[in-house]
Amino acid sequence: MTRPVAVIGTGQTKYVSRRDDKNVPEIVREAGLRALADAGLKPSDVDAVVIGSAPEIFEGVNYPEDWIAPALGMCPGPVMRVHTGGTVGAATGIAGFYHVASGAYDTVLAVAYQKLSDGVPQYGLSACYDPLWDRDFACGAPALVGLQSRQYLDRHAPAVTEEHGAMVAVKNRRNALLNPYAQIRREITVADVMSSPPVAEPLKLLDCCPTSDGAAAMVIASEQTARKKCPRPAWFSGVGTCSESPYVPHVDMAYPESCVRAAQQAYQMAWIYEPARELDVAEVYEAFSFQELIWCEALGLCRPGEGGKLIESGRSDLDGALPVNTSGGVLSSNPIGASAMIRQVEAAMQVMGRAGEHQVDGVHRALAHSWGGAIQFSTVTIFSDEI
Amino acid sequence: MLETAKPSGGDIVKSVTGTLDIKYRFSYGERYDRFFREMRDNKRIMGIACPKCGAVLLPPRPYCGFCYTPVDEWVELSDEGALLTYTVVHLPFIGQPTEPPYIYAFIMLDGADVQFPHILGEIEAADVRSGMRVKAVWAEERKGTLHDIKYFRPV
Known part of the structure; x- marks a missing residue:
């Protein structure tokens, strides 16, 4: 050890x-x-x-x-x-x-x-795709996450809807109002998100990170x-990393295996058995709104298909039982190479009691998650206030 | 590489515009070579089957990403399949070969275990549904790229 x-x-x-x-x-x-x-x-x-x-x-x-x-x-x-x-x-x-x-x-x-x-x-992101295979049809990150979001919505309809994604965008932009480092600090409504121009359907402009x-x-x-x-x-009480390929048989973007495995690894190391109960806050890499629901399910913060219920219940709000993306998330700031560390920084600040206006009371254990590549890399880091 | 300095504001030079102009030569390798020759010459989409886990893989490769077994058994796939998921792309960016809006889709071809990425045609975005059957429309002039298929149309 x-x-x-x-x-x-x-x-x-x-x-x-x-x-x-x-x-x-x-x-x-x-x-x-x-x-x-x-x-x-x-x-x-x-x-x-x-x-x-x-x-x-x-x-x-x-x-x-x-x-x-x-x-x-x-x-x-x-x-x-x-x-x-x-x-x-x-x-x-x-x-x-x-x-x-x-x-x-x-x-x-x-x-x-x-x-x-x-x-x-977006030109840089498109160059991440195989030039002989999917590069010519993909369009930066939004196209791939558009495919992922559609797969997720189709899997769980009608329990998860486009409005649930919009609710994530509203919640995280609201949290960003309390974070002086956040880029987008503006109160928005579900109607604003739903009526914003399409980027890669079902993703609309306000479902996307800056x-x-x-x-x-x-x-x-x-x-x-x-x-x-x-x-x-x-x-550091638990770390997990996992890499898979976008071209494995029957890849499941709505419940990505790399995320599930990275979480299992980190939870095992941190002796966490019931993450939804044992964690106090979570920062997940929601570059696009529906991803917050997808990651919460894959991380075991709610059951598969219950992402819509999670955001609707207020449980993931700043004053909820398990606040998610207290910093405002990637939806509010996205310097790509730093975005996954910002998740760790926020989780560490919450444990250290140094998160300022977006500090949650009594945080003992905080989770930081990230994804990358063509939804093929995942990391999970757990910070704790005791060894 | 740098163009003449262009102050972007105020009385100090803040940035200068420059380019990295590189033409790449992307190597096919032996698996893509066979795959794209079959598309170009025979209008055939070939997968490659793993002898251990039985998965029929795309794009063709020398090993199975699932169980890491070396694979070399070529299998002809149908040019028809079911739509796994799709997105209507509206965002334009430099170098995009297809002008938005277009429908980007993952298609599970009959006989394959991995999705095939392509675009849809002859259908309105509002009428697309996951699970619907689609079929390849081949290009008249084929060069050994995924554009040898123009698009997939509803069956």
Whole structure:
């Protein structure tokens, strides 16, 4: 088994559609220094840096780690870059956990970023598809998630409807009003979502995430450093990662196996038997509204087919029994490479009691989930207030 | 690669426009080579069967993604099947070969265990239903790509 490891500081930049005052390394440095300040550390206290970013095609700069490492004072020093599609931000946090859990390093800075305004995001996303197979028909992320959402709606109709997706969009944008880092901070209604223009049906504009510039960072430390520096660390109590292929026989996008397996792995490690009861908050990677319902089902936060009932009941509201996406979620901010780490940052902040206006009372255990690729990568991270 | 600096606002230079203009040459490899030759020359869609788990796979590949068994048994599939799921794409972006709106679909061809990605034609978006039967409409001129099928139409 691994040794105890905790998040002892987090940092984020304000997520915006276009940031003109800073370039990529400067944005990453901003988040990194904020995380170090939150942990009460200086750059020289860091033993290693893990960097996560999505495909280079987004910013048009290859080998970005060479660009970023000096900005974090890690030159020379141990630097590793992680890339696992949309899950990269969470995989970066998990890689930071492995760095410390292994005993190789004591204090690690994990950073993830994206500056989508520098390029053409949907063009970049479309290049993720096989050029000989599905690239010419797919259209960035919305087309694939349109297929997924349709499969989910058809499977569970009439228990799940398009209005249930709209309710997720309304809830998460409402939560974002309390998060100063969120990009979209605007109250909307179910009618607004339903009447917004179609993007990839059944997805409408307000069912979709924005594109953002921004970075997130976490300071990950050993038990000794955590106890010294942080009154209430967020301990890594379970991690799970799983990869599958979009072209396995009878792939089920409405109940993705990689998500189910990543959750099982994390729950087993964290000794969680009834996730819906034992977790206090969950941050899931809902780049599109229906995905929040799909992930909640696959993560065991409700039963399969009961996603509609979950959002209707108010149980996943900020003041519900199991609040989901207290930060406002990906629907409110989406710097792709950082988005999965933002889920971990929010879950860790909830455990640490540092989530400000969107803090939920009495959080002992928080879940962070992410998906990436053609719905083929999944990660689950559980943070706890005790080892 | 960089064009002349164009200040994007204020009195300081904030960004400059540049391009990475690369023409790629995507390799087919031995499985795609056979698959697309069959489409081009014989209007046939071929799957590849796993001897261990029995799954008939698309796209054809040298191993089964399910049980990692090497696979080499080619199977002719029907050019007809059932609609697994679909989406009406409205979002345009640079380089898109099909002009939106179009109906992107996952089709489970008869005899296959993995979906085939393509677009639908000869049908209004409002009339599409998951599970409906569709059939390939082949292109007159075929070049060994998925565009050798123009689209799938309702049966």
